Amino acid sequence: MKEQIKQMIEAADTIIIHRHERPDPDALGSQFGLQLTLQHQFPSKTVLTAGEMATSLSFMGELDQVDDELYKEALVVILDTANQARIDGKVAMTGKDVIKIDHHPDEDPYAPVQLVDTTMSSTSELLVHLLNEWGYEIPTSAAIQFYAGIVGDTGRFQFRGTTKRTFEVAAQLIDAGIDTDWLYRNMYETELAALHLQGYVLQHIQLTDQGVGYVVLTQDTLKQFGATVEQASLLVNSFAGLKGMKCWALFLETDTEVRVRIRSKGPVINEVAKEFNGGGHPMASGATIGQLSEVERVIRRLDEVAANFQF
Template sequence: MKEQIRQLIEQASTIIIHRHERPDPDALGSQFGLQVVLQSRFPEKKIKAVGEMATSLAFMGTLDVVGTTDYQEALVIVLDTANQGRIDGKEALSGRQTIKIDHHPDEDPYADVQLVDTTVSSTSELLVHLLNEWGYPIPAAAAIQFYAGIVGDTGRFQFRGTTSRTFSVAAQLLDTGIDTDWLYRNMYQTELAALQLQGYVLQHIQLTEAGVGYVVLTQEMLATFDATVEQASLLVNSFAGLKGLKTWALFLETEKEVRVRLRSKGPVINEIAKEFNGGGHPMASGATIKDLTEVEHVISRLNEVAGAFHFE
């Protein structure tokens, strides 16, 4: 599989790199990192990274614009995207061939060739392992992107997906001389509106007897703090240290739907996310419900798994 992916990359003259919608640092880091490595290795190829940019992550780079005709003979690589419906750019599957590289559970095998490894912390880490096997050098401009992706998906190396292999990759990337001060400054700077909204979130946590914490942010509340849904979604772990918490959810109301960010300290929650038009990792998932009337249903399901779970 890995050798087949390498051959497809080396044979293609045009490569278009996609990832999931509403990108996080791993989605963008893996995308930009792979683009830089391939551009460095194959300067004669046309290699584009496409999709919508998250405002808070605009410092990571500039995305390309491509036309429909560009896909006709293109190799498309989709990164960090478990389900076809989450791909940012529906033209992704119109290329000559499609490769999927991901670390989420492989529940939707939408690509012609797939490399999925759920044992790694992030797609960025997976790509570094892959590039190392191929002998492709990783310049500093790519290393800082991959490092950002790993930092983002491991919560600064705190989450259980962090392994000794993760630290080995991080050390390799650091050895290229990347500026982590610049990276952390940009990744974790906070707008005043988002900081004030965080205060509201911390004051309005509801905790069930089963250990489910949740906060509901309506459109009206977001407008009050002049905060975007994107800014608010970053607050999902702001109350992760609450005593007695097993799982938690942040509900974000938009004009069309309610986005749900789900997290856990033990109970498996991605199966619940699937019930509500979502998915993800066992301990970190996302879902979508029609409106706020469904909040109670989501909490009820979380109560079931949290109530049956006991820490060792």
């Protein structure tokens, strides 16, 4: 499969790279990192990135405006996207050829050609291994993108998916000459409104008898602190260290839905996420519910999962 993907990339004149909606650092890092590496390796090819930018991650780069007509003769590579419904830009599936490269559980094999490796910490790490295997040089401009993706998906190398291989790849990317000070400053500096909101989150954590922590942020609360849903979603790990908590959820009300970010220290939570229009990793998932009245249903299901887990 890896060799087939390499041949498809080398045969294509136009390559369009997509990833999931509401991108995180791994989605954008893998997208920009692959683009910059392929542009470096094949200067004559047209390599484009598609989708909507997350405001908080705009420092990572600028996405291209891609004409729908280009897809008819293009190779489309979709990164870090487990389900077809989550692709940012549904036109992606109209490409002449479509490849899926991901590290999430392969519950929706939507592409004719796929490379999925759930042992990788991130899609960025997976791509570095792949590019190394192909003998492609990763320029510094791409290395910092991949590093951002790895840092984001491993929680600065804290999460369970971090392995010896992850650190080896990180070392390779650092050796490429990346500016980690610049990256960490841009990734983790926080607006004053977001810090005030974090204080609110820490004051309003609820913990069930089964060890499920949760916080609900309504639209009114977000308006009160002048914070966006995007800013608020970054606070999901702000109470990760709570003693006695096995898993936790952050509920974010928008105009049309309630987004749910779920994390775990042990109980497998992606099956619960799937029940609520979501999915993801066993320890980190996302879901969507229609209204705040459904919060209790999510907590009950997380309680059931947590009750069967002991540290």
